[in-house]
Amino acid sequence: MSSGCAIVAADTGAEFLKDGENCLLFKPGDQNGLNNALDRMIADEKLRKKLIGGGYTTAAEAGDPTEYVESWNRIIGECCDKG
DSSP states (O other): TTTTTOOOOOOOSTTTTBBBTTTTOOTOOOOHHHHHHHHHHHHOHHHHHHHHHHHHHHHHOOOHHHHHHHHHHHHHHHHHHHH
């Protein structure tokens, strides 16, 4: 999102993904839903711009991605050490 890409994602319950605001969602495993979302995005420039703008907002609210990556690396490292 912080890269300015319009997002199409499987709806797995991630709270930050908001259908029609910062992404287009489809049900996991629903190939037709994925195709429809991609078709909508390709055909509608206004929608793409809205999703990109919403994505920038979401990314800004999420904070520094470096901290996020470092947190996950720490968690993964701790799990691997216990294994």
